[in-house]
Amino acid sequence: MRGFLYLTWVEMLLFLREWQAVFFSFVFLPMLLFLFGAIFRTHPGVELGGFQQGDLLLPIPLAIGIASNAIYTLSGPLAVYRERGILRRFQATPLRPYAVLLAQGVVVYAMTMLAALLLIGIAKFSFGLSAAVNPWAMWGAFTLGSTALLSLGFLLGSLFPTARVTYAVNSTLFFGMIFLSGTAIPWELLPPFMKGVAQFVPLTYVLDLLKHAWLGQGIWPLSQDLAVLSGITVGGTALAAALFRWD
Amino acid sequence: MAAISVKDLTKSYGGVRAVDGICFEVRPGEIFGLLGPNGAGKTTTIECLEGLRVPDGGAIRVLGRDPRRDRYELHERIGVQLQATALHDRIRVGEALRLFAGLYRRRGPWGRRWAQLLEPLGLADKLRQYYHSLSGGQKQRLHIALALVHGPELVFLDELTTGLDPQARRAVWAFLEEIRDRGTTIFLTTHYMEEAERLCDRVAVMDRGRILALGSPAELIARLGGESRIVFRLLPTSPADTDAGRLDAKPKAPPAGLEGMPHVRRVRLEEKDGRIVIYSTKSSATLAALIREAEARGWDLRDLHVQRATLEDVFLALTGRELRE
Ligand SMILES: Nc1ncnc2c1ncn2[C@@H]1O[C@H](COP(=O)(O)OP(=O)(O)O)[C@@H](O)[C@H]1O
Ligand SMILES: [Mg+2]
Numbered sequence: 001m002r003g004f005l006y007l008t009w010v011e012m013l014l015f016l017r018e019w020q021a022v023f024f025s026f027v028f029l030p031m032l033l034f035l036f037g038a039i040f041r042t043h044p045g046v047e048l049g050g051f052q053q054g055d056l057l058l059p060i061p062l063a064i065g066i067a068s069n070a071i072y073t074l075s076g077p078l079a080v081y082r083e084r085g086i087l088r089r090f091q092a093t094p095l096r097p098y099a100v101l102l103a104q105g106v107v108v109y110a111m112t113m114l115a116a117l118l119l120i121g122i123a124k125f126s127f128g129l130s131a132a133v134n135p136w137a138m139w140g141a142f143t144l145g146s147t148a149l150l151s152l153g154f155l156l157g158s159l160f161p162t163a164r165v166t167y168a169v170n171s172t173l174f175f176g177m178i179f180l181s182g183t184a185i186p187w188e189l190l191p192p193f194m195k196g197v198a199q200f201v202p203l204t205y206v207l208d209l210l211k212h213a214w215l216g217q218g219i220w221p222l223s224q225d226l227a228v229l230s231g232i233t234v235g236g237t238a239l240a241a242a243l244f245r246w247d
Numbered sequence: 248m249a250a251i252s253v254k255d256l257t258k259s260y261g262g263v264r265a266v267d268g269i270c271f272e273v274r275p276g277e278i279f280g281l282l283g284p285n286g287a288g289k290t291t292t293i294e295c296l297e298g299l300r301v302p303d304g305g306a307i308r309v310l311g312r313d314p315r316r317d318r319y320e321l322h323e324r325i326g327v328q329l330q331a332t333a334l335h336d337r338i339r340v341g342e343a344l345r346l347f348a349g350l351y352r353r354r355g356p357w358g359r360r361w362a363q364l365l366e367p368l369g370l371a372d373k374l375r376q377y378y379h380s381l382s383g384g385q386k387q388r389l390h391i392a393l394a395l396v397h398g399p400e401l402v403f404l405d406e407l408t409t410g411l412d413p414q415a416r417r418a419v420w421a422f423l424e425e426i427r428d429r430g431t432t433i434f435l436t437t438h439y440m441e442e443a444e445r446l447c448d449r450v451a452v453m454d455r456g457r458i459l460a461l462g463s464p465a466e467l468i469a470r471l472g473g474e475s476r477i478v479f480r481l482l483p484t485s486p487a488d489t490d491a492g493r494l495d496a497k498p499k500a501p502p503a504g505l506e507g508m509p510h511v512r513r514v515r516l517e518e519k520d521g522r523i524v525i526y527s528t529k530s531s532a533t534l535a536a537l538i539r540e541a542e543a544r545g546w547d548l549r550d551l552h553v554q555r556a557t558l559e560d561v562f563l564a565l566t567g568r569e570l571r572e
Pocket of ligand 1: 260263264265283284285286287288289290291292
């Protein structure tokens with residue numbers, strides 16, 4: 001436990017000293033939000049599946065932020081540490097795999113949370129969106145979505161020996177997820193076959209939770225989303241800790 | 248009870264027997280060295296003891312524990328410096344020390360007064376420096392500090408002074424002796440003869456996965472039979488002098504006849520610098536004979552001197568090869 005806390009503290013420092021991850025979370029994601037804002041303003045009122053397009057303004061960049069941080073920002077450093085022998089040095093200490101994974105997870109979760117607050121602030125105050133955000137539902141959706149995707153990040157950060165392989169798998173998974181979950185392309189526009197595939201993409205459930213929370217609805221009724229994401233969180237994390245490779 | 252006991256340890260990679268059935272014991276409170284050339288199997292051995300590699304066979308006990316089965320408990324009690332390792336580029340020296348100290352429940356005698364740990368290693372003014380801005384030798388010394396930070400009972404150091412200049416090397420040796428004198432057991436590997444001889448209480452000479460000899464440096468050298476080395480170079484003399492073979496500036500073989508002189512064990516030519524080495528059990532008599540021979544044949548003996556035998560010679564006697572290649 002103490003090892004986990006010290007490692008979390010160091011990982012937090014290292015995160016802040018790496019400008020790429022900071023730039024993505026706090027500059028790029030807000031830019032994405034403005035971009036979606038501009039698109040939706042030119043096509044107001046298009047209605048898809050009961051949602052106004054404008055209603056999706058925040059959930060989409062937020063889902064992209066959660067997914068990319070959980071996948072790239074989490075597993076990238078682990079792969080680099082492994083390649084450079086840093087993890088091997090940790091292996092010779094009392095640190096356990098889950099502490100190494102969770103320290104990264106906590107840092108990524110906290111930073112994504114700050115980015116999410118920034119996005120919500122921008123959405124409310126500069127677009128004047130009136131969505132009746134339900135704060136607890138929003139926090140729950142964000143947290144469960146994050147933990148589910150982080151557990152995928154844990155797996156990606158545990159399994160592969162080199163950074164090259166890790167990045168290749170990361171990119172495949174990331175782009176696969178945002179195109180097949182209704183994030184990059186609205187779900188309603190997907191052909192039936194791809195809608196079927198989307199059922200197997202975790203991000204689909206994350207986006208669904210975020211949409212409902214953003215519109216002020218509770219998330220408890222969405223029991224399928226909750227069950228799927230909880231299962232992924234628990235299963236993914238346990239599997240990652242068991243299969244974790246130090247070198 | 249032994250600090251470490253190893254019985255019939257084996258480990259192969261593909262067809263290569265990296266470690267080939269070795270046995271030894273390390274006593275509590277000693278500095279024990281594994282001396283051997285590159286590829287001897289030192290790193291494989293030390294990493295099996297640390298629980299980082301899985302042996303193919305044999306029994307290992309470290310502080311009475313099994314390094315694989317009890318590794319988390321054991322890792323709390325040992326300190327480790329790996330041969331090939333790194334830290335995060337953007338971690339400061341002081342942060343690295345706090346991090347590693349924070350991974351253990353136990354505390355070193357310096358607690359959090361890092362200066363006491365860094366001073367003897369020559370890093371006292373580096374606390375705020377980033378890891379990537381340290382020189383190779385400074386990184387190496389930081390890794391030694393990190394192995395000691397929590398005051399372990401047993402320290403493993405793999406090639407601890409690679410990349411250090413002679414002065415830093417001596418400072419590290421003196422510091423490790425101090426640590427040993429406080430009761431810490433030290434297990435180290437080295438391919439550096441002087442390090443084994445100066446620092447280690449006992450040395451195991453390792454080559455091609457096997458341990459060829461084990462004992463204190465003085466014992467191992469004494470087993471050579473009180474040998475000294477008579478060392479010299481021969482300069483080319485008159486072209487007429489051909490009976491001893493050709494005496495080039497860099498001769499291909501030592502001149503004939505030296506083997507037959509009194510008390511001579513072996514004669515060798517050091518290929519690197521063309522020096523001739525005579526191993527003798529009674530150097531004064533051999534020396535007298537050598538000088539007579541040189542007078543008779545008109546040799547010009549250069550840089551003639553007598554050295555006591557070293558672990559280098561022990562290795563040579565055991566393997567027929569030189570330690571440093
Ligand atoms: N991970 C490995 N994979 C394959 N071969 C290895 C590995 N580690 C060591 N070896 C081989 O085992 C032998 C001993 O290596 P090592 O233990 O590193 O020796 P030393 O530390 O004495 O230089 C060498 O022939 C080396 O090539
Ligand atoms: Mg080695």
